Amino acid sequence: MKADKPILRALRKEANLPPPVWLMRQAGRYLPEYRAVREKAGSFWTMCMTPELACEITLQPITRFGFDAAILFSDILVVPAALGLKVWFEEGVGPRLIPVHDTKTLERDPEVWRKTLAPVYGALELVRQKLDDKTALLGFAGAPWTLATYMAQGGGSPDQREAKLWGYRDPQGFQQLLEIVGDCVAAHLIAQIDAGADAVQIFDSWASGLPAERFADWVVAPAKRIVEKIRASRPAAKIIGFPRASTLEGYLQYADETGVDAVSIDTSAPIAWAAKNLAERVTVQGNLDPIVLIAGGAALERAVDRIVDRMRGHPFIFNLGHGILPETPVDHVHTMLTRIRAAA
């Protein structure tokens, strides 16, 4: 049955119309049923770390919209937590961590990682039991560079300054950081596959703004290392990479060198360019502007049609260029889906 899921067909480089579709952050604040669970649970972290809650939230958008994939409700910062960092979420501020400035204090025992991350795998097992046969289940993790930006800064940052400074001033120490984080990411993705994920996505949300040489060292090489580690023990694993807002050369390099099956592209990457240059290398995923999904109307319809039309005949998964925004009207998601599924 697994092989018939539309997302998996796309990841095997089949071009299908209509294309399969899911949305990054589809289980999120734009859904009233999500907000209801959020209120009950009290904290975002509790929702991530309570299998029953994470399972319930993961399934909400499947029940409502019938997306082609359920992506596990979790957070990229579970990996820094497994590495021993204190992580919390401040209302209106976002994620916070006690920052690290060297690798000495990081937890390196895979058994300890596994124990910290057990609720994630528990949630996947629950979702696996409840999910229908045509909907793919996706696991995910943050990429080492993006996680390093949070770990060095102690939270989000507009310019990833602390991680860059660490990398520029202490290249070897920073390389070691990326490798330890990468080991934990690979272990986490393998465990998610074992817990029932049909495919996994690596989120490198802060891949933009790096000089070409640093992009190669800090984004491409760590992704390649993770893909190799996964494939060494799970050769059939399907892997999507999202080096968000890379340069167009960066996306091609990532596709050529990391070994991923699919590359997710941001809103600014021209879809005609992707059809011409990226789709011959990997399955393409993306790239509707989350803000046109808020705007709705004729602009939304045209934007959806353009993407579907340009990717016709290429292996493609419809998605956004970035996560869905809390202000998105639920009706607009229905409009989008109707439009995509009318394609033939």
Place this chain on the structure above:
Amino acid sequence: MKADKPILRALRKEANLPPPVWLMRQAGRYLPEYRAVREKAGSFWTMCMTPELACEITLQPITRFGFDAAILFSDILVVPAALGLKVWFEEGVGPRLIPVHDTKTLERDPEVWRKTLAPVYGALELVRQKLDDKTALLGFAGAPWTLATYMAQGGGSPDQREAKLWGYRDPQGFQQLLEIVGDCVAAHLIAQIDAGADAVQIFDSWASGLPAERFADWVVAPAKRIVEKIRASRPAAKIIGFPRASTLEGYLQYADETGVDAVSIDTSAPIAWAAKNLAERVTVQGNLDPIVLIAGGAALERAVDRIVDRMRGHPFIFNLGHGILPETPVDHVHTMLTRIRAAA
């Protein structure tokens, strides 16, 4: 004498070693002499709108470092102010404006614009008198799209949401906004040239994140219109465009279609790509990472050398990929300059 200024030679497509150099936001908070004036003046806006202060600040980095260009100390939000918007700067928050949602209330009389902006031209005339013969004087303005993001939002925004929503929901009204802003920008740049600027730069700081079709309509077309307006009355004007963090295709389209003499590129645009693809079209400007300038040491030296080496034989102006940051050690700027000027 004008023709011998290194920046102007580069803008005429001459390739020179060492390349001329200036830094975006070079008259800024990283300089103790700037902070001293700032304290005395009381407000950022007072500094922008008092010719003697703006002149003094403009010349500070020339006196200290001998950059090849002095860029007028001013702000992109003087144009919205000329259009009748209330603009102020909140400590720790950044620029604020009373947002606009239609074009009805915008001031459209060029005489009124000129009167509001007179202090900017006064500052340029003062700098012109004091500047030596080999240092170019640069004027600048924000591009219509970037200004629209501030005008629609009432300040800065991480995702330019309000401007995008306006453009998606009301394409004609938004087009009209871009044209009115563009008229004021063109008038402002012409007046700066007349007041003594050797060249002008158009800053489109928020050109990233746009779908390709919107980039063409909201970034490229308005820049083309401004360049045409300037060239219609000042045919010899030299113009630099900075559609920051465009895609690589976007940079090429901007170079091909707008008619600018030079394109400034951000840190992520590979310098080898620029040498190969962009330098045959226009003079290239950029693209050192402002954060490697903070880091200093071997990473800074390697990054400077790489840029200078790759652009050897091409028309090039050394600059940063974005504005210099307040935390930048002054010594690192000296190191950078020594390194650039040792190139032969």
